[in-house]
Amino acid sequence: MKAGSNFLNAVSAVALSASLVVTGGSVATLVSATAAQAAVVRNVQVQGADRVSAETVKANLAIKPGKAFSNADIDDSVRRLYATGYFSDVRISVSGGTLVVVVNENQLINEVVINGNRKIKDDKLQGVIRSRSLGPYNETTIEADKQAIRDAYAAIGRSDATVTTQTYPLGNGRVNLAFVVDEGDRTKISQINFVGNQAYSNGRLRSVILTKKSNFLSFLTRKDVYSQEKLRADEEALRQFYFNNGYADFRVVSSEAVLDEASNEYVVTFTVEEGQRYNFGDVNVESTVEGLDSDELKGLIESRPGKVYRAKDVQDTMSEISQRVAAKGYPFARVTPRGNRDLGNGTIAVDYLVDQGERAYVERIEIRGNTRTRDYVIRREFDIGEGDAFNQEVVTRAKRRLEALGYFSSVNVTTAPGSEADRVVLIVDVQDQSTGSFGIGAGYETGNDGGFKLEASIEEKNFLGRGQYIRIAAGGGADSRDYSLSFTEPYFLGYRLAAGFDIFKHEDKSEDFYDLDSQGFTLRVTAPITEDLSTTFKYNYTKLDYSADAGLPVDDPRLSSPYWDVVKGGPWVRSSLSHTLTFDTIDDRTLPRDGIFAQVTQEFAGLGGDSEFYKITGKARYFHTLLEDADVIGSIAVGGGHMWGFGDTKVYDQFTLSAADVRGFESAGIGPRARQTTGTGNRDSIGGTTYFTVSAEASFPLPLVPRDSGFRGAVFADAGTLYGNDVKTGGDNVWGTSMSLRASVGASIIWASPFGPLRFDYAVPIKKEEFDEVQRFKFGIATQF
Template identity: 30%
Template structure:
């Protein structure tokens, strides 16, 4: 009996001790409150306390009223301690305030972004300026542990530290040691007799370690990923007719060191069912035969598939939503016959009210005028709702290049079930630049530029560019303006003016220079949502500066045959383009095509034409991999008369430059005269100018040439001239063939401004179609980084030539900064 008695006495003593503070605060003799004084306040105003205090002057304070007052003040969360006392009839409330959070710092978090964490902490009252409550800190620690555990990081350590400051403030630091995510060591499916583990788990996000796990991180356990994979397991069987499939058990085991995970799922496959018949019921709005035609691809006798049902349901819903039934519902009701192993499907259509769009609202466009966005709309106010038109409008906004992000949602109109507002929310991005800058590339060296380039000038959607560029090979002054909506029908109109002094010898091209200028006007007209045509007229002048002895003789002969070193051209260009990409900056779906024909019109110094075709297509294989295929074709020739002249040349002489007895340096004679003098010892030479002018040739090789074949020095592939010294001068060609296959990894960086790719390039240029030979194509493979940095675009590639020939100029590492990506 002694032990139970002692326990009861101990319990009574503890209860008395715990009750003592409450008794001390509430065992006040009732009295009438004549005044109220609050002691201990530092940050909180007395008026705030009186707002919560259920006691006023003139009230009688007794034990019940005192207890109520204590509960009310503690409930505010402002105070660590509250005491009630009195001096005569004056109620004295003594408080100890909780400190305020002066600064909240997160240290060590990489997997979870600080801005996301701080937003979550603010939701539970833990943010800078708020009152510090240690209970909230414990809740935060538990929540962070839960979030990291869901991402497979079970060894995470979160250590909060509190630094006391003056004026009742604290600095709060959450030190996070994330540790490494537990790796999936084994996935075991039990009961799958019809399909192998590899077949079923091929599309899963969770995998055991493989050679791509360093990039995909698919061997890192995550509860969210596993939930998605379990749903894929369910879909796998239901899409193959296993109507009675069931997931019996799921087990997730972790090793004692919390580094390895083992996943096990027990399943029952069930029998395969076929479709017995398909019907359509309900209010179909459209003729019933039209809806039945949408689902006629589901044939009786075919294997049942939930995925096919969902596709058919979406097709009916989309058809109705495009004629105004925004809230249409289609319920595929199955009738299961387990004896015959068949499923009958009845698509029950509930169209709901026909909906019109009351307003189209734009949010987030702080710089771009509403009218610029509104002209891209294919859904109109006051017309019937169309999901296809709304989605198309979103794509058109995304492809403008003005916005980093475009989202759309429907907002019901209060008090109306047949009207909605369509709201487009955009996040604007830089659409141009006003800068004095320095760029550099291995091809052109240092580039100094003063450039105003704006694709959305003053928010009007007009494109304006004014520039001055100087580099080792050119001086350029240009002005360009284009209004993409010169008319409401979408006719664009623009102008180009430019002057350029260009030294091709510094551009890995034959040694000659040009002084050229042009004035051009161009217009474009859309043919459809993705197709447009363009037309350009212009006049230009091009003075060719050749240097006998340095400029290759074929080029000198061409100029001599024409008889004029200044070439004038009345130029016109007709083009067609198609763009079905889903995004302007980072497309992962769709294609681009462009076909152009440029003609130097009759009356030009040389009459010629150039044809170009460019094609690129993006193939999304999954979220982590997009394949881009591209091809570039170019061809040019003259269509006018050939130029032929008979010139008188002085034969060159040769000297021994190094004293080895070999004449190796050519000393050209005087410039040719026409005709030869009767007494001249010189010889006659007939020169001809035909085909595409050499200054309009195509070039290939390198990172910046029109025919991009990385790994070779820019512009050096194709025909070239090498004199007696052996110095090789690329001439370009009138026929270009180039292309690439590129694997883009959009998930490798979180930033949409950067992307990494692996590529295979091929291409070359030829002196006319007749000289084309597939055996002369060059090829290379490598990796590339493209980054739209704040200071300008940066492109870096490292390539290994796979197909090359003697004399090719190799350059594996290539980069350009400050140019176009």
Template identity: 35%
Template sequence: MSLGSLKRTTVAFEQHRFFRAGLKGLAFSLLISTAYMLPAPQAAAQQYTFNTVRIDGNQRIGDSAILSQAGIARGQAVSAGELNDAFQKLNNSGLFESVSITPQGNTLKITVVELPTINRISFEGNRRIKDDALESVIDSTARRVFNPAQAEKDANSIAQAYSSDGRLSARVQPKVIKRSQNRVDLVFEVFEGDNVEIERLSFVGNRKFSDRRLRRVLGTKQAGIFRRLVRRDTFVEDRVEFDKQVLRDFYFSRGYVDMRVNSVNAELTEERDGYFVGFNVQEGQQFKFGEITVTSELNNVDGDVYSGFVKVKPGVVYSPTLVEADIARLERQAIRDGVDFMRVEPRVTRNDRDLTLDVEFVLSRGPRIFVERIDIEGNTTTLDRVVRHQFDSVEGDPFNPREIRQSAERIRALGFFETAEVNAREGSSPEQVVIDVDVEEKPTGSLNFGGSFSSSDGLGVAISFAEENFIGRGQKLFLNLSTASDARRYGFRFVEPSLLGRDVSFGLELDYSEENSSFSTYDSNRLRFRPTLTFPVSENGRLQLRYTAEQTEVTAREDETDDGSDFHGTIIQGDIDAGSLISSSIGYEYSYDTRRTGLDPNAGVLFRFSQDFAGIGGDQEYIRTVAKLVGEKKIFNEEVTLRATLEGGALAWRGGTNRSVDRFLLSSSQLRGFEPGGIGPRDGNATEGDSLGGNLYVVGRLEAEFPLGLPEEYGIRGGVFYDVGNLWDLSDVNLNGGTALGESGSFRHVIGVSIFWDTPVGPLQFNISDAIRKEEFDREQKFEITLQTQF
């Protein structure tokens, strides 16, 4: 046999031997598997029956309560598994520190160690967040069972509260102090740590607006010199998310429709005590409105007629807010015309070549859905009618989703609620909807203590009480008391914003003031009573009707000249001799303001015109006319604000005594560079030369505000101004044989610079001025400082 044949025979033999062995193994495996699959004789489960249950260690919790919690009754047959379930129930009840269950013959012994009750909860080491605020974030309460797991959760909740306040390194440790009768004091030891401030707030990708301008938009602020007082310079993640949205809104309202916030990077400093926050933005191009058209898909509505109600014009910088305003304007006009269920759909066509957006307002028929009812919940103080007044729709009116969204914004703007959610759901049929209003009340009253200082009135204090939602009716009540070294004022004001459920505001003012200014040689006091009615007459215009009753008196001061003679002039002495006089007048005031609602967010106009007609009773008869025009514009990417103001007044007397306190006197806020009453006709026969005021005045002001290049966190800006004004005319004035200087008047010219400082205690303003044209008898005031705050 060859070597190859021998090898083949050996291999075949080995294969045969392994095959037989495999068959034997397979047979054995099948035998074992079959044995396991055969039903085994059922073992009897261990059963326990207890005639007696003994419970040890419980002091507060009764035996029956423990048995009920365990699910075991005396004399009941239970298995070992059921005993284990009873153990788990007691152990997980949160009432016991330890539990043991031991069968002893016919007796079941349950031994428990009760968790202690919380005697009181206290906080140690907290200075930034008060105890009341911390108690609101924890679930553990006094006189309840102490739960270690819950105490740990509460410690984490407190640490999270500090983290939201910018103190990311805050640590909280819960500790217990044992007391008698199985009670403990729960103490949260707080290590607050330092604020993790935003050391630098920067932007990447911005070309049109500087970092300084964009930082003013954000709610988050960069840490500055007043970091101990400013709380918005800490890093809070939720606030950063809000800042991303307001940043987008800022760009969208200025025509940058492609603007994106790509990312926000927040990096800790090496010392882990500050953040570098950077916004990566993509501005895109600025778009303007292109062709504006109105198309009607309704047979009874002419689109050309409705195009006259569209205010936005081609060439204006595009803004979604302007589009929304025109849609609301068209829908309101449809309601006036009796066209129900009309909807306005804006169709925007993009023209990348000329960077314009064509807007087509399509008038179409919306679904026939009606408002079934309006349900208001959560208003524990505010009356339902106050909330309902914010809706233009009532039960039974056609449903307009846009109007509901605007109503929700008006409810939030009231300032009465922490949260206000307005949602619509299907009513009793598919053709009806129910509007749900869910609000959460917040305090609306405030008591303020404040201080002020100005070079004209001196140092003063102010106390005021304000209630924005008086007895839940949406009414406003104000009481104030302010005292300065040269002036005192006490006031009461009441406002009903919706008289008889209409868009008419009723106001009532009662004021009493005393002035003993160092800029005059006499004192005066004034009592005024004024009810008003104010209502809108156009989108930006409002009209106020008013009645005014005033009682004014000029009194002599005790001051004397060096030789002991009275230093009042003969003209002022005539005012003093006139005693107390009463004027009774009716009047109106029309105001038109586009600074916030105009087509250009960087420009606006304010116009105000008022007249008062005295002579309805009282001691005086005159017509008082005042007009004011203000134009404002932001330039250089909104870094510089330009403002121009023109105002004037005329007083035409028809009868009664014409006194200095009744005529116009220019204050330093109207014409800078002079004392209050520092220009105009003056008593030429007096030692001090009191200002006599005038029946006519005109003032013009040009001013600019701009950054000084200082770090923005300092809050310091600069300004320059040029003022020109004149005060003249003493017609119908009894001079009592005296002489008046400057009765014919002349224009004064003033130039100056301003420093504006936004301090945490209030806005501080410095004015340094120089009168480049004046009269010899004028009284200059080259430096003026004003600070006002509330605390």
């Protein structure tokens, strides 16, 4: 009885001191804080809730019957109810032992539609707005939705798009809501200017950044879409470019984009300070960690005295030393570069200090911002996990790996203090980007086997957000058909093993007197050895079916040649194992300017099937920028291979050279050929046992053509030979088996098109044999590797 009296006294004190009312989101505080803290109600009464149940209202209250409450609880209750979006007004008061909650309900949205949109489909815009059918009509949410739609249009280069709303009352508190979009015109970039640059021209710097001037292809490439995030990325790209070319003092003073509303075009301006260009001075390694030999670590230095200063060389040296030190059992060791500028000599001396860093452990790794990519896809790029020793170099290496995946438009890794002094929280912020593409390629080859060739492909580098790669392609020409399917799982069984398969089918009717149908599959697994070196193992299965008569009459005298007995019949089966070592330091897969790509492959056939041979092949290509400001890039490529047959060597087992190996000649246009014993006409290639190729090329921006268009020119010289024969044709039925060199010179136009890199080559053979098949023009998809 006494407890009940105390309760009533507390409630009376509240009621007498103030009538508690909360209206429109503002809270009238209690006069007596002490009384408020002592207030307890027996029940809760909800008024004004028709469509929303009273239980839903009560569930969003911080006040419960029988428990004391305060002003803070009332504030929290009001905020919770407004946050539901169902109410336009909320009032809370106390009457006796009852908490009275009076609400005015928002209208209910019956249907949400979007009108006027043509450039962005309904489903994409519905995905960025929060207003939903059968949800509340909330002005704050609708304003946010309008801005979200405007942002979506700005992302495709339509910054002047406007969004309005219309409502259509249906009665009983229900409305239809329509977002009306005026898409406007594309917002273009008319100029990209640089101020303060002297070492490099505006054209060279424009090729470094992501933002491009508008041109006739911008509606496809979208490279002229302006955004603040893109501008920040451009600043970083400029810094990395200058830092890697000796300008250690470079800085971006400012970057701005000014919109001319009359023309709806941006003018982008970067103001920079280049500073002095440096070479590396003396380079040394100092270690304060007992047991670590500084002289041993010096062999890992990439930054050599006298070379142009490159921040990448410093970073690579830090990474190499850090890995070596960690492998020796010093997980907390820290590598810190110290630079000493000599302005008079234009050098930077670098000392790499290896010391025992602070003992810290990774408490957890937080992944933020990924809307599509799974968390584990990001986590597996880190060589450390929760509970491991914190190492900044390992974190930096993981960041570079994430950026190299191509899944994200931005990657940022930061640290935060953990729950204890020796604990660190890693925070990984990423932003997903599109990783799928649909490609259409076209080519034309002259010569006997020429004609138009088309290919269509669908490619996804981050399938279902799992980091898996899948590609489906189909193509062909007048005399050929090609179909293929490829799939790669980059972390097979949880290890850094890229396992996958390729399935293919090829139909070829281009040869004179035989047709070839082949189909098969490849199983492969690739393992990294170092950051630049990897190894690949494959199992290859191919089924080949030759039609040797190719439609010739049964009494045609050419069918009496012993050569045709070699290829007709079948089907034949080739079953082999192969092993490849790949060394890759290429700086850019699209337009390499520096680095080496090299491969050595050995293949053994004889695991069942009809082929028995051992092959070894190799190729290497070196890229180097010859003139930095003029953007002239040189490359040298070499290749070669030899096979040893163990049994009855088949025509399809021997090497043939493609039209890209020695330009100016058709695919299978050089090397040993079948000699007809009777009749006239061309001779079919039978391949050879040995080949060598060499190529030199220089590419450059086309004069009078904007660099942003993606067009470049090139001049080249190729040479090569294919010789030797193990196919038993019976009698003297093969010619061209000698080691005779072929050579050509030519020029190219290369276009980095939205559909992939395309290339037009014109080559003139300057050394050939009379039976070679020449092809001066070649147009098709460009390949570098």
